[in-house]
Amino acid sequence: MKKLLELRSEIDKCVRCGTCRSTCPTFKVIGRETSCARGRVTLVAEYMNGGVGLSETFLKHLKECTLCGACRSKCPNGVDTVAIFAAARRDVTEKQGVPFAASIIFKNLLASGGIMSLGLKLATRLQGLFFRDASAGVGLLSRFSLPLVGSGRLVPPLAPTSFLDLPEVKSAEGKADKKDGPSVAFYAGCGINYLMPEVGLKSLEAVRRAGASVSVPQGQACCGMPAYAMGDIATARSMALKNLEVFEAADADFIVTSCATCGHGLKSLMASLLADSPELKARAEKIAAKTRDISELLIKELGFKAKGRVAERRVVTYHDPCHLGRAQGLREEPRELLKMGPGVVLKEMKNPCLCCGLGGGLMYNNYELSMEIAAKKAENIKKSGAEFVATACPGCIVQLRDGLHRSGVDVKVCHVVELLSEEKP
Ligand code: SF4
Ligand code: SF4
Incomplete structure (x- = not known):
């Protein structure tokens, strides 16, 4: 992944035309120049020139970007705005360190499945102390302000058993059988693993219905996207390396995920994070070439057909x-x-x-x-x-x-x- 200093020419490609303003979600709400890509690129350029330091204001504008990429797709000059903002976050994080609560999650929990599973069991038992059911039954509301959560926020309940710990998932750990159609290794990601195991189970069911055999490799780590967004590139890289090894060992025809962010992480971020080693980068590109989103796999590769039963509209x-x-x-x-x-x-x-x-x-x-x-x-x-x-x-x-x-x-x-x-x- 490129460092900020290597992106000088990318920043210079911005001609300040302002085309990106119309598409930016944060500009739509805030409406100030510093809340769109043009303003943020200008701020990053000034930061590199020493015109602005690590002030609260600079950090606020940098961190208020969702990294959605809408500006990049609209930009007539093809400025890779997301790469610029991500590299600036990395630069800041290398100088300031990772926020305490995030560093605990990234370094000690997400990178380590075993510890996270134990933490999850404990957190599931304790969540009633900190949260109450929302009236609509769609999640939990925090009772008071919590680190990274705040107060009054609707959060999903933690799964009593994580997806990777479910018996039917554990039994699918081994290599998928290539005799029964294409073999597919399922990548869960943190959202499905800890919050929505039912989405993972429905995904496995659909892949099997489409005639493929599925394995779910144990030992898979977070895709690294949350750490990348925080600028914690060292942690994101260690996660990418772990996933590379786990999915190489799975030796499947395809790797599938039902998480858009994880799919992007495996298809693009992994090779970029490991680009400091040509050998690792080449291996990561092979993983990327095998990776599919669940809809992409079912529609384009497996010719999935629904049951076709009449149901309520x-x-x-x-x-x-x-x-x-x-x-x-x-x-x-x-x-x-x-x-x-x-x-x-x-x-x-x-x-x-x-x-x-x-x-x-x-x-x-x-x-x-x-x-x-x-x-x-x-x-x-x-x-x-x-x-x-x-x-x-x-x-x-x-x-x-x-x-x-x-x-x-x-x-x-x-x-x-x-x-x-x-x-x-
Ligand atoms: S659209 Fe591209 S060139 Fe124009 S201001 Fe935005 S980032 Fe710069
Ligand atoms: S990536 Fe950031 S600056 Fe660009 S459109 Fe999204 S929120 Fe706006």
Whole structure:
């Protein structure tokens, strides 16, 4: 991954045209120059020139970016804004260190499955002390201000047993059998593993229904995207290396994930983090070439067909996760898959690819701003008239549930794979 000093020419490509302003979710809410890509690129350039130091104001504008990439896709000069902002965060983190609470999670928990599983068991027992059920039954509300959580925030309950610890998942640890169609190794990611094991189970079911055999390698780590967004590149790199080794050993035809962010992490970030070693980079590129999002695998590789049973009508709208639509170019595949769900009628919302406000750690860096962005999303979802909003990223699911709850919009949020069967999510 390039350091800030190596991105000088990328910064110089910005001609300050301002095209990126119209598409930026933070500019839509704040409306100031420092809250769009043009302003942020200018600030980073000034930081490199010594014109601005590590002031609170500089850090605030840098950390209020969701790293959604909307500016990059709109930029007529092809400025890699996300690379610039990520490198600036890295530079700052190398000077200031990782925030204490985040460093505990990244270094001691996410990188180590065993410790995390023990911590999860304890946290599941204790969560009633810190949280209460939200009235709508869609999550938990914090009783008082907590590190990284704040107060009054809707959070998903921790799974009583993590996905990787479920007996039916543990029994799928070995190599997938290549005699029974293509072999697929499933990458869970933290969201599915610790918060939404049911999404993982539905994913395995769909892949099997499509005629492939699935393995779930144990020992897989976080994809590294949260640490990358915080600028903690050393931790992100160690996670990438661990996943490289685990998925090489799995030796499957495909690696599949049902998390848009993890998919981007495996397809792009892993090779970039390991680029300091040509040998590791080449191995990471092989992993990337095998990696598919669940909708991409089912539609493009396995020719998935739904059961086709008549069911009650479900009006569904779809939110494009930034890491799937923009980062992986997958917009049609999740929609095609959705339409195969029994009874599903797809009704598009306005601007479905507008960021939900979660990305880049914004829900931790500035929760109120992330919720103001989510409120715009909630308005579009409400206007669609749908009963469900489906998406393809556990992080977006968490953010959309919180945003809809705050806005008083009664629309259920689920993963695309949860609408492939008759049961209601
Ligand atoms: S659209 Fe591109 S060139 Fe124009 S101001 Fe934004 S980043 Fe700079
Ligand atoms: S990455 Fe997204 S939030 Fe950040 S400046 Fe670009 S459009 Fe705005």
